[in-house]
Amino acid sequence: GTALAAPAERPRADNIAHRGGSGGAPENTIAACARARAAGADLCEFDVQQTKDQQLVLIHDETLARTTDAEQVFPGRAPWQVADFTLAEIRRLDAGSWFSPRFGNEGVPTLRQALELLGAGGAGLLLEIKHSPRSPGIDRRVAAELQDNRALWQGRRLSLQAFDWQAMRLLHRMVPGVPILLLGTSGARLPADTGYASALVLPHAGLTERQVRGAHGRGLRVYAGTTDRPRVLRRLVSYGVDGIMTDRPARLRGILAR
Ligand code: G3P
Numbered sequence: 677g678t679a680l681a682a683p684a685e686r687p688r689a690d691n692i693a694h695r696g697g698s699g700g701a702p703e704n705t706i707a708a709c710a711r712a713r714a715a716g717a718d719l720c721e722f723d724v725q726q727t728k729d730q731q732l733v734l735i736h737d738e739t740l741a742r743t744t745d746a747e748q749v750f751p752g753r754a755p756w757q758v759a760d761f762t763l764a765e766i767r768r769l770d771a772g773s774w775f776s777p778r779f780g781n782e783g784v785p786t787l788r789q790a791l792e793l794l795g796a797g798g799a800g801l802l803l804e805i806k807h808s809p810r811s812p813g814i815d816r817r818v819a820a821e822l823q824d825n826r827a828l829w830q831g832r833r834l835s836l837q838a839f840d841w842q843a844m845r846l847l848h849r850m851v852p853g854v855p856i857l858l859l860g861t862s863g864a865r866l867p868a869d870t871g872y873a874s875a876l877v878l879p880h881a882g883l884t885e886r887q888v889r890g891a892h893g894r895g896l897r898v899y900a901g902t903t904d905r906p907r908v909l910r911r912l913v914s915y916g917v918d919g920i921m922t923d924r925p926a927r928l929r930g931i932l933a934r
């Protein structure tokens with residue numbers, strides 16, 4: 677491929693709000709992403725899972741218990757697995773009050789709602805697909821949802837990431853043109869063919885400048901995460917990473933502006 681720009685010419689790193697920006701608002705909510713955008717985030721990272729009726733919702737854990745009031749609304753449905761509830765049931769849940777009563781109006785968003793936010797001029801989206809034996813076919817449904825709503829994201833920033841690289845290789849063929857990011861662990865060896873991917877997303881711990889250069893040499897961008905620590909944020913910027921995932925986008929904005 678074409679040579680990437682030298683570090684000095686690179687654009688500033690993307691400011692990515694982890695779980696929509698979960699420092700000052702409940703994670704994986706529309707309110708979190710809207711606030712993150714106002715705080716300077718370029719992208720909101722969201723976690724995508726599948727309901728019992730194969731709808732796509734944004735929530736991190738495999739269960740509803742930590743970030744919604746599912747235990748109160750549906751007593752007796754332990755362990756409140758996302759994959760055991762329909763979208764209609766999940767729509768009844770409050771996904772904000774656990775964080776603060778100020779967010780009592782937040783529900784578990786659908787993927788479609790996030791695309792609508794993007795279409796309305798919101799922050800870009802970095803969608804993490806949470807693969808699980810409980811959600812077979814999730815990639816096909818994400819691809820269908822993106823194809824059906826192309827007008828909402830075309831020309832805007834949208835990318836997909838997951839830990840399952842083989843799944844992402846197949847997904848790339850289903851939605852050509854949508855950048856694919858590979859979530860990795862530090863020290864993970866890259867397979868020979870990563871041509872379908874645009875970037876690696878690596879944990880900041882153990883990341884070296886040499887690794888960043890090596891990825892760049894292969895035409896892969898490097899996103900690093902997830903941290904709120906100013907010293908670590910500054911170090912990642914000095915390594916020339918292309919994006920940083922943080923729960924505190926306002927803090928990162930201050931560091932990137934320097
Ligand atoms: O650093 C990437 C991140 O999104 C993966 O971790 O558990 O927050 O989804 P998690």
Ligand code: CA
Pocket residue numbers: 695721722723804
């Ligand atoms: Ca995530």
